[in-house]
Amino acid sequence: MGEALQDLSDYLLLEQCRLDNVKAFDVLFDRYSKRLYNYALNYLQDKDTAEEIMMDLMVWIWEKRQQLDPEVKLAPYLFRAIKNAVIKAMSKKSFTTVPIEQVYDDESLTTAAADTKINCHEITQVYLEKLDELSQQRRRVFKMSRHEQLSHAEIAKELNLSLFTVKNHIKASLTHFRQHLKDYADITMLLLFYISMM
Numbered sequence: 001m002g003e004a005l006q007d008l009s010d011y012l013l014l015e016q017c018r019l020d021n022v023k024a025f026d027v028l029f030d031r032y033s034k035r036l037y038n039y040a041l042n043y044l045q046d047k048d049t050a051e052e053i054m055m056d057l058m059v060w061i062w063e064k065r066q067q068l069d070p071e072v073k074l075a076p077y078l079f080r081a082i083k084n085a086v087i088k089a090m091s092k093k094s095f096t097t098v099p100i101e102q103v104y105d106d107e108s109l110t111t112a113a114a115d116t117k118i119n120c121h122e123i124t125q126v127y128l129e130k131l132d133e134l135s136q137q138r139r140r141v142f143k144m145s146r147h148e149q150l151s152h153a154e155i156a157k158e159l160n161l162s163l164f165t166v167k168n169h170i171k172a173s174l175t176h177f178r179q180h181l182k183d184y185a186d187i188t189m190l191l192l193f194y195i196s197m198m
Contacts, residue, residue, distance in 0.1 A: 010074040076148040141169040
């Protein structure tokens with residue numbers, strides 16, 4: 001079954017992993033490791049941390065192969081997991097890169113950190129509210145693009161839509177968010193980080 005493994009779906013490869021087939025896991029690793037690494041690197045800008053996060057996630061998948069839901073859609077699952085790991089790494093980095101003496105010298109840093117935490121939560125809540133305002137199909141297309149990291153072509157194929165329609169839905173969704181989130185000072189950070197990573 002060696003060569004045929006490359007052609008198997010994620011679902012069937014996970015079934016093989018549950019049977020302790022290491023070669024099946026190798027195929028999944030080759031299929032997703034580079035994409036997950038690039039995803040993490042894009043936000044962290046740190047090759048070592050991005051690689052560590054990706055490796056930890058893939059090792060965890062192997063270790064938990066027996067407990068994973070048999071019906072899990074692996075790609076969205078992996079990208080949600082890497083997103084959470086990236087956010088965790090970024091929050092750690094933001095606190096560890098500031099020299100301790102600077103924290104004591106500048107009280108505004110403590111206030112800024114607290115404000116950022118509140119602002120992140122607030123932005124997330126507003127984003128989710130505005131997401132619900134989209135039409136059902138537009139919301140589904142946008143979530144498949146930004147939450148599940150599917151390409152326009154993959155979305156078009158799965159939903160039986162034209163590529164043009166998919167692009168229009170995403171463009172209209174982004175316009176919707178920009179209009180309703182314009183009161184937030186750092187709209188670029190919002191659109192590139194929170195919306196694209198959720």
